Amino acid sequence: RTLSEASYDRSRREETIRFVMKELAHRSKNLIAVVMSMVRQTARQADNIDAMTEAITNRILGLGKSIDLLTQTDWRNVPLAELLKQQTASFGKAVQLDGPKILLRAEAVQHLGMAIHELGTNAVKYGALSTTTGKVDIGWSIQTDASGEYLVLEWKETGGPPATPPDKTGFGSQILDQFVALSLNGTTTLNYGKQGFCWSIKAPLEQFTG
Numbered sequence: 556r557t558l559s560e561a562s563y564d565r566s567r568r569e570e571t572i573r574f575v576m577k578e579l580a581h582r583s584k585n586l587i588a589v590v591m592s593m594v595r596q597t598a599r600q601a602d603n604i605d606a607m608t609e610a611i612t613n614r615i616l617g618l619g620k621s622i623d624l625l626t627q628t629d630w631r632n633v634p635l636a637e638l639l640k641q642q643t644a645s646f647g648k649a650v651q652l653d654g655p656k657i658l659l660r661a662e663a664v665q666h667l668g669m670a671i672h673e674l675g676t677n678a679v680k681y682g683a684l685s686t687t688t689g690k691v692d693i694g695w696s697i698q699t700d701a702s703g704e705y706l707v708l709e710w711k712e713t714g715g716p717p718a719t720p721p722d723k724t725g726f727g728s729q730i731l732d733q734f735v736a737l738s739l740n741g742t743t744t745l746n747y748g749k750q751g752f753c754w755s756i757k758a759p760l761e762q763f764t765g
Contacts, residue, residue, distance in 0.1 A: 600725045610726075617642065617672030621664050632658040635667075635763075639693055642671040646684055646691070654695035657706065660765030666738040667708075667756075667763075673727040674710050674754060682752050683715030689751070690714050697760060704760040705741075712751035720747050739763065 594611055601607030620641045624633050635657040643650040659667070675684070683689030695708040712718070721728060731754055736743045741758025 597726050600723075613676060614669070614672065617668065618665065620672075621668030625661055625664055630661045631765075633661075633664045635659055635695065638664055638668055639671060642668055643675055643691070643693075646675065646679075649684055649689065650691045650693065652693050654693075654708075655697065657695070657697075657763065659763050663739065663763040663765075666735050669730055670735045670754075670756070671710075673730050677727065678712055678715075678752070681716070682718060683712035686715045688714045698757075705757050706760045706763050707755065707757045709753065709755040711753045715751050717749045718747040718752035 597610045597614065598607050601610060621638065624638060624641055625631075635654065636652055638659065639652050678684040678689075678691060683691055690713055692711045692713070693709070694711070695706060698705045698707050724732075732743060732745060735741075735756060736758070739756070739758040739762040741756055741762065743754065743756045746753040
């Protein structure tokens with residue numbers, strides 16, 4: 556090999572290292588910002604230190620599940636079904652999934668993962684998953700109209716107690732009602748019915764797939 560070839564190879568390696576380090580710094584800053592927001596909002600609304608500690612710990616663990624998937628797929632093209640399975644694995648057959656294959660970009664994985672974690676936590680505490688007969692159906696589809704393609708995802712609980720609105724709006728409610736919708740440029744609906752709680756989101760498909 557000539558000296559020029561060796562110099563070129565070394566330059567390419569250095570360029571790759573710089574790119575990787577830059578991406579790592581960018582992703583780390585984003586994750587730190589997400590965690591800091593979780594801590595601030597949870598601490599502001601927690602009734603006591605024990606409740607705050609439990610809520611923060613569970614939310615960070617939920618975020619960690621999404622990060623595990625992103626790491627496995629080099630931070631892109633995470634199957635939506637896999638994200639849902641990861642976030643609901645502890646509920647077993649009580650949760651059923653139905654929808655087409657869709658590959659998510661990194662930001663959508665983090666935002667949607669947070670929402671599914673909150674939905675699961677609430678279902679265990681107050682909803683269908685607080686009983687042995689309750690179940691959750693998660694379905695999603697792609698809808699098309701004159702303005703483009705949209706992903707519609709629904710979390711539907713049945714077999715549990717009637718759903719009632721919370722007495723106060725906490726950080727979890729803000730995630731489901733506002734944060735995810737704003738992050739994905741979509742709309743969410745929350746329905747507290749006699750048959751159980753139902754949550755859905757509709758957002759442009761490109762917001763999920765990039």
